Amino acid sequence: MKKVAVVGGIPQPVGGVTTFLRRVLVNEDAVTHFFDMYPGRQKDVPSEYKGKYICCKLKLFTWLNLLFFLLLPGEKVVHFNFSTPRALLVLGGLPKCGKKWILMLHHGSLDSGSLGGLSGWIIKRKMDIVIAMNESQLTWYSKFLSRERIKTMSSYSRPASPDMGKDLLVSLKLSEARASYNKVIVCSGYPTAIYRHLLAIELMDIRVDDFLFCCIYGDGADLSKIEVMAAARDNVMLCKGLNESQFSALLMGSDLYLRLNQKDSFGIAVGDAINFGVPCVATNVCRRYRGAVLVECDINRFELSHIVSKVFAKSLDLVLESQGVEEFSYKALGV
CATH class of the missing domain: 3.40.50.2000 (Glycogen Phosphorylase B;)
Incomplete structure (x- = not known):
């Protein structure tokens, strides 16, 4: 090589x-x-x-x-x-x-x-x-x-398993959420319209018995709106600036990952969720990691809540699953 x-x-x-x-x-x-x-x-x-x-x-x-x-x-x-x-x-x-x-x-x-x-x-x-x-x-x-x-080829390279005992703050937040709510949901990305965090937050108005960790990084046009909407809901927590280990620990400890992007190249967190054994619902704007449950980009919060319920119930007879993409490696490129 x-x-x-x-x-x-x-x-x-x-x-x-x-x-x-x-x-x-x-x-x-x-x-x-x-x-x-x-x-x-x-x-x-x-x-x-x-x-x-x-x-x-x-x-x-x-x-x-x-x-x-x-x-x-x-x-x-x-x-x-x-x-x-x-x-x-x-x-x-x-x-x-x-x-x-x-x-x-x-x-x-x-x-x-x-x-x-x-x-x-x-x-x-x-x-x-x-x-x-x-x-x-x-x-x-x-x-x-x-x-x-x-x-x-995708931009996916597998992560190391996070040390849940090391990320004590994440473990504490997960424990607090699970003490009061049925399911824990995670979404992530930049605070811009492309990532559709507002739809994820609005979803929680329907799913009042579940809890959402909205993880954002960087600045974006939707940041102030996301902050206001998250603060107005008891079942939403805004997480800023998590490092890779912290986010991985949070993702591994959740029940569902949402990837609602309007545009996307692949979505590394989609592959991580599936490899951690966490179900994932993602928009069909690109090829996704095998096992992701795909939804249309223009889905509304009511339709999304119905899909989420089917995922939690493991009833996916009407849901399209991604056919998968090739993981990144230099060997596969012939290098």
Whole structure:
């Protein structure tokens, strides 16, 4: 197996890209270098990762380190991870020097507007493999590349089981919820309309005997509205800034995970929930991890409550289950 250098970022708070990259550093032995392009004080480099970690206070110096790495002789693979095509513009001036380049763009929708043509030119000229995580991404990449250079694969790499005894605060909150309510439900994501946290909170007006942990990270246009709605309900708790271990402990201790996104690339927490033995209800906006119960994106809270009741009753005769996606690995990419 060839040696791999990963380019991306693991800033706090922990989101989907950060979670994916942290797990790749732990699970993939081929990774020898990680170039963190997002400077910041809060970093959570996995202790299990034994390779080189490069992150300078000035982003320019990290890019210069990457340039020096590319100029070094040797057959290596460079795996670039960004959110949107706009980030690709800086790659136009970097030399490949015989290296194999792999690209993952983690945003569910890759429409880049006026920059689409330039981004496509860079992809066509530089990338040996691009990874499409959903049908929308596959369609977008197909504008620039032959099908042979596009691999369909998810951004899912399995987590380690959380230490429930270590995350005492999470265990306490779970115990308090279970003392007063029947079922514990979890949703997560940025506080924006795409994640539809408001629908999850409104669901709890119907499911008054259940409790919702609404886990958000970062800032977004819906943050103040989510805070007001959560504070007005006894059976909703807003959780901000949980690290990966805390969120995993909360997810493992719940009865259901909701993923109600309007757009999504995959949804790492969907796979985590299922691997933790927790049922998951997710919108059908992309291919989901095998075992997820799929619902339409325009579902209302009453229809959603009906589906949730069927999941709890394990009566899924009328519910569509996801057919699954391939988990991420360099071996599967032929690296």
